[in-house]
Amino acid sequence: MFPILFKLGPITIYTYGVFVFLGVIAFYFICKKQACKEGISRETFSHIFFWSLIWGFLGARIVYILVEWRWFLSSPLGVIFSRSGFVFYGGVSSGILALYILAKKYKINFLKSADIAALAIPLGHAFGRVGCFFYGCCYGRAVESKWSVLFPSESPAGFGGVKVIPIQLYSAFFLVLIFLFLLILKKYQKFNGQILLSYGICYGIFRFIIEFYRGDPRGGFLSFSTSQFMALIVVIISIFFFFRWRPIRQAQGRPEQEKRVEGRRRGA
Numbered sequence: 001m002f003p004i005l006f007k008l009g010p011i012t013i014y015t016y017g018v019f020v021f022l023g024v025i026a027f028y029f030i031c032k033k034q035a036c037k038e039g040i041s042r043e044t045f046s047h048i049f050f051w052s053l054i055w056g057f058l059g060a061r062i063v064y065i066l067v068e069w070r071w072f073l074s075s076p077l078g079v080i081f082s083r084s085g086f087v088f089y090g091g092v093s094s095g096i097l098a099l100y101i102l103a104k105k106y107k108i109n110f111l112k113s114a115d116i117a118a119l120a121i122p123l124g125h126a127f128g129r130v131g132c133f134f135y136g137c138c139y140g141r142a143v144e145s146k147w148s149v150l151f152p153s154e155s156p157a158g159f160g161g162v163k164v165i166p167i168q169l170y171s172a173f174f175l176v177l178i179f180l181f182l183l184i185l186k187k188y189q190k191f192n193g194q195i196l197l198s199y200g201i202c203y204g205i206f207r208f209i210i211e212f213y214r215g216d217p218r219g220g221f222l223s224f225s226t227s228q229f230m231a232l233i234v235v236i237i238s239i240f241f242f243f244r245w246r247p248i249r250q251a252q253g254r255p256e257q258e259k260r261v262e263g264r265r266r267g268a
Helices: 015-037 042-067 069-073 076-080 088-106 109-133 167-187 194-211 228-266
Strands: 004-008 010-013
Touching: 010 015, 015 109, 042 167, 076 167, 088 109, 088 194, 088 228, 109 167, 109 194, 167 194, 194 228
Parallel strands: none
Antiparallel strands: 004 010
């Protein structure tokens, strides 16, 4: 574990920050490539990417403050300027909301834009999870096995002096698998929004399961963790719209197909 990558005089470069930056870079280039395929201009893409990213980070921090409101009241500056303390669902939700507003402003198809973002999010998120491992946050449950890891005592995961599941690395692995699945699905996409909804279903199921192995405090709702409860909502909403939008797209395609068939018959 290397929380500090290197130092340049008074400047400290943290490994966590480097991997988050790499995640943003990966997200940027994937989105840029897909945006070019969809005919979105470079200037429009740059504006949308920048402001969606800013609002994504703000939303992730705001939701974290809402979840950890007791800590925030006791140490507001400590929470606001902490190197950790981001809720992923808050970031995605606020980022997509910003994307919707910007898509309307620049008169581009929102669902196409959301599909572009949803394709790139898992890979960028995977880099962030590796950063979490090096920092020692978002750790797993305490367990004695050859696969468990003993973090330094000064890290969030090492405060108890026991080995924990390196859930950050498992998460990164499955996020890469989700990215590869969506990348393949993109080739067979049937309707706008399919990648976004498929991502919501895949990530929601994955996050609900992985939460059983998390050991860090994240708040709770009923008998679930906050993240599990949000994952259930995401999966239900995604499945609902998946089956609602799919027949609409198919129905819209039928008249065109019927016209082509009829035209061929007349030509014969």
